[in-house]
Amino acid sequence: MLGRKSAGATQVQPTAPVPAQTIRFSTPVVETPGIVVVAGFLWRLVRLLVMLPLRFPVAVATAGASALLAYLVGWLGLAVAWTLADVALLVWWRRWPESFKARLARRALAAWRWLWIYRRHWQPVLVVSGLAESYLERQYLPQIRGVTCSAWADRVRVKLVAGTAPAEFEQRVAELAHGFGAPSCRVEVRGARDLVLEFPRRDMLAEQIDALPVPDSPHGIDLAALPVGRCEDGQPWRLRLHGTHVLTVGVTGAGKGSVLWSAVRAMTPAIRAGTAEVWAIDPKRMELSFGRDLFARYADAAEDAVDLLEAAVAAMQERAERYAGRKRVHVPSVRDPFVVVVLDEVAFLTAYHPDRDIRRRAENAIATLTSQGRSVGFCVLAALQDPRKEVLNLRNLFPDKIALRLDEASQVDMVLGEGARDRGADAHLISPDLPGVAFVKLEGSPVPVRVRAAFVTDGDIDYMAGERAAAGVMG
Template identity: 70%
Template sequence: MFNSRNAGATQVQPTSPVPAHAIRFRTPVVETPAVFLITRWVWRLLRSVVLAPFRFPVAVSTVAGVVATVHYLGWVWLSLGVALSGAGLAGWWWRWPLSFRSLVVLRALATWRWLWVYRRHWQPVLVVAGLAESYQERQYLPQVKSVTCSEWADRVRVRLVAGTSPADVENRVVELAHGFAAPSCRVTVLGPRDVVLEFPRRDLLAEPLDALPIPDEVDLCALPMGLREDGQTWRMRLHGTHVLTVGVTGAGKGSVIWSAIRALLPAIDDGTVRVWAIDPKRMELSYGRPLFARYADSAETSVALLESAVEQMQQRAARYAGRQRTHTATADDPFVVVILDEVAFLTAYHPDRDIRRRAENAIATLTSQGRSVGFCVLAALQDPRKEVMNLRNLFPDKVALRLDEASQVDMVLGEDAHERGANAHLITPDVPGVAFVRLEGSPIPVRVRAAYVTDDDIAAMVAEYGPSPGLRSVPGEGVA
């Protein structure tokens, strides 16, 4: 006999305790009477007609103008009006091209993008991305409030459904970008229920960028490095900070280092900036050796160079003590940039424990005390995990090139960077030099691409700027 007590939880009971003829509950099917549906459609139609002049003033007044002209004046006058309007627009475009572009072209484009992309695909994309609950219930769909276009991106202002938060949207940026065929999606939070989604229309960073022109004046707080995804120049600060550049092999760490060196050239030339270079792989920096005040490649000389930097920094700090709180780069007190390629080679991978310890101590001292006295460390690293580099928090500024895993993004750029769209782990190998950075004063990571300084560019830089008179007088102190 079947014993229901011993049966597994998933087993079907052979005898139901409820007899077959007992009452069964069914969801009642209530059909809405047609009159209600028709009333609702009519109400919606009327509301759209009444609101149309307010929602689309230009389109409605144009149509009204055309109809009124044809009705009262005839086709000849309409043709004349069209020709005059066309001439007016052409004149506007010719005389004030910028305002014509922003007030006419970009607005027309925004309307087109709203109709053709966002309105058409909004519901399916949001449902598939998990941001809307059902295909049927409109009230569970976030609403597009407006679409505006800048030269490079669409900005879609969205009112979220009550019960969802901007963080939900931030977690779906990859799906949204795919859904609207954009290279990326960035979320700006305006309020608890209002966000702006920014979709670039095309990827300005897809093509490699030639080395930027060498500036006439060097601004140590804004060195031109490459391009931002919004088309502006990516500028990086070195004075008063330290920069850690992280990326897998081939991610383009060299292009970040060389773009910075290139931007410093006039200051290297006049002696107000000195670059000390450490190149454990002997691949990256050796090519530009005459540009550097100091250069080291073996572990022993590299550590000696770092310790010598610490000593000079401390001497300068002692000189400044009580007299001067900030550093201004001069030929007597130059700004010293210590460039460290493949820093983990010294701090983690080197077999000699003493070398590792000394290197780590020197880097920690330089980064924690050097900022205000004109010493900066610009380091490159492949693996941001703590075991390999526990000094990364001493670098206030970071550049996240292509990384292996999503978790590494937050390690490099700080908590929530990944959620805010810094998808450094999704950068493809075919775009070396593309990175995410946080710009000063903004928590939102920005995608950038470093300009590519080729070997020929470096050769030309060396021919023009190195070795400068200021550099030759620097004593070597046994450093290679």
């Protein structure tokens, strides 16, 4: 029957959801004795009073002397003393401004920025960026050992927590820069658990640099330290050509021409004296052709360019044969001048030219020059737009590299080497309004340096070429 359930049937009773049982363990609360709290406060106060004269000796001495004067001669005498001190400082500032800035102004600025910027925000910035360490429920922070200020940047010296590595800071330079309100951050490792964070306060490279003056005499021209622009700290940027090879990479409009022409301009006295020569290759027929009178040899067509490269290899090998067993160091002279092969748009010869034989010959010649040339006075100064390995697989044969504005973040490490972007070389973030700004990585140094090449105008090039032609006629 429908209304009767079978004897063997089991009736299932609906069940309501039962909340999970919550087990709470009460944590014992131990009240800190008041004497311990007071002792801790007194200890911090005593430590502050002891460290204050060591941390701010000038400020403490000034406050102490002011209090003593007020006690001995009264407030009127203190006002007179302060007036005389202000006059003396004004005279110092007007008469010896650099000494005033180095000995007083920048030290006062460093003390203020240590207190208001870095000490104040140190813990939250490091905790949020993941640079604070925890052990046994205690938090450990790297310690600020000191702050110094230069004309353009703050340098914060840091003592690391034991067991941490500088790489952790190098991987968080963007977080540190934004956390302390700086445009960028660079990390310099000085020793075990000792590093320096460099925070620029202003951009020393924001304004265009005009072509640098060239001395009339070749004496004093150092081909291993040619002035071509300015570094971010305001010091001259000196490009090494003698004894190395240089690869310059940047997108169209990044300023590769500024680097090439600034190097040629700095060599002009040696070119006029015959102790240096420039062999130029310009596939675009635009960048270097304007000053071809400066060059000992010039080529623009692909076949002519490869012939020039192979001629440079032959001259290099002939010189090496003469030097074998007799010389170990090349000294530029009229007989054996220093030869710089300036190669613009190198990818046209190594990757883009349709003739496979042209590509093979060009690559072989460049590889021979860059692997054997620098010891006998041959240098390759090459410019490139695309740094991918399939475009130029000879990047590692260029010891010194210059990264101008790039398209992608991954290209920074392609040009400057692995880890360069972590050390602050943000070449992909360079503004298009700053042509000539670049990051330079030199042989043997892992730290990239931000620089800007001087801008050599068409008029400057025309004047240089005219002087070279006049010198040739007189010779």
